[in-house]
Amino acid sequence: MSVMITLETDYLGLKLRNPLIVSSCSLTSTLPKLKSLEEHGAGAVVLKSIFEEQIMGETAMLERYSDYPEASDYLHNYLSDDYLRTHLELISKAKAELTIPVIASINCAHAGEWVDYARRMEKAGADAIELNIFMLPLDMTRSSDEIEQAYLEIVNKVVAAVSIPVSVKLGIRFTNILSIAQHIYYRRGKGVVMYNRFFEPDIDVDNISVVSSDPMSTSAELRNSLRTVALCSSQLPMLDxxxxxxxxxxxxxxxxxxxxxxxxxxxxxxxxxxxxVIRSMSDYIESWMERHTFSKIEDFRGMLSYKGTADTEDFQRVQYMKFFPKDR
Ligand SMILES: Cc1cc2nc3c(=O)[nH]c(=O)nc-3n(C[C@H](O)[C@H](O)[C@H](O)COP(=O)(O)O)c2cc1C
Incomplete structure (x- = not known):
């Protein structure tokens, strides 16, 4: 007898038809693209991030007009209002025309006045807000603790401003990812995304210059998060x-x-x-579940988390001390 299988799940308290969420990128920047993602089977979408600088009025452009205060004031109002209006419209249209959850995203580095826009995103209908926070450490006198406090200050302010769930998309280079995740939870963050993949520069040795690297990841990069997700999901099960x-x-x-x-x-x-690929991924999950006789995601989610596996040593091993392939 075959089991009835459902991929339905919840994330940040939202009901998803499957756990496949299209992350924030250019594919989530317009209504037609969002509709197509829904038609192709996405469980939820995270909209292309709105940038703190954009909310605050395209600062780089404004600097060029700094000698003309009136022009600068005008541009500040025009740019921020116009950009914001378009973005808020995208949220409300997406909510009107899609049935899957719509998560808004803000790229930010300071807890500034822009936080008020999170409230406007909520009003426009966003189901949740993902904070894509990153601070490139350029100042050696700024301690890691100070930087992390700035992250938490942003979370504090946004959580206080909205009543929808807030998650934080983190970069990979924290000394203690469990600590920052726990502090996000203490500040009533509902979830964390592990991890953002930033634009990384590369070096062209022929032309001796800095060049862009490939913006696309490979499957092997998933291993960067398996261990920390296993640790975090067992130590902080209340955080999505x-x-x-x-x-x-x-x-x-x-x-x-x-x-x-x-x-x-x-x-x-x-x-x-x-x-x-969305459909082929959900088909695979379903057939894998059927093979292992799981009927819902919660039947196996976390089975190989740090607590779930009998051999937790597998997750603790980081050095190659005991691993010497014979033929190398
Ligand atoms: C073209 C492009 C644009 C992106 N724009 C954003 C963005 O606006 N906000 C954000 O949080 N992440 C952005 N990302 C990062 C992705 O959401 C994602 O975290 C990253 O690509 C790693 O996931 P992947 O391995 O599935 O590509 C972008 C990625 C790409 C390739």
Whole structure:
């Protein structure tokens, strides 16, 4: 007798038809693209981030007009209002025309006046807000603690401003990711996304210059998050984790769920394999569940988290001390 299988799940308190969430990128920047993602089977979408600088009025452009205070004031109002209006319209139209949850995203680095716009996003209908926070450490006198406090200050302010769930999309380079995740939870953050994949510069040795690297990830990069998601999901089970970076196939998505993720964010695979990959990923999850006789995601989610696995040593091993392949 075959079991009835459902991929329905919840993430940040939202009901998702499946855990595949299209992460914030250019594919989530217009209404037609969002509708197409829904038609292709996405469980939820995170809109392209609105940038703190954009909310605050395109500062770089304004600097050029700094000798003309009136022009600067005019541009400040025009740019911020116009940009914001378009973005808020996208949220409300997406909410009117899609049935899947719509998560708004803000790229930010300071807890500034822009926080008020989070409230306007909520009013426009956003189901949740994802804070894409990153501060490039350029100042050696600024301690890690100071930087982390700035992250938490942003979370504090946004959580106080809205009543929808707030999650934080983190970068990979924290000394103690569990500590920052816990503090986000203490400040009533509902979830964390592990991890953002930033634009990284590369070096062209022929032309001796700095160049752009490939913006698309590979499946191997998923391993950057499996261990920390396994640790975080067992130590902070009340925090919803979404995995981002390196999820390219249904098998990758199952791995993320097994270590305890509630949501699985995808981006590069959509650019490289087309939107059809969403359906093939959900089909894979379903057939994998059937093979293992699981009927719902919660039957296996976290089975290989730090607490879930009998051999926790597997997650603690970081050095290669005992691993010497014979033929190398
Ligand atoms: C073209 C492009 C645009 C992106 N824009 C954003 C953005 O606005 N905000 C954000 O939080 N992440 C952005 N990202 C990062 C993705 O959401 C995602 O975290 C990253 O690509 C890693 O996931 P992947 O391995 O599935 O690609 C962007 C990525 C790409 C490739």
């Amino acid at each position: 984790i979404a995995v981002s970076t390196g999820v390219h196939s249904g098998e990758d998505a199952v791995k993320a769920l097994l270590v305890g993720a509630k949501g699985v964010q995808i981006c590069s695979t959509l650019y490289t394999n087309g939107l059809e």
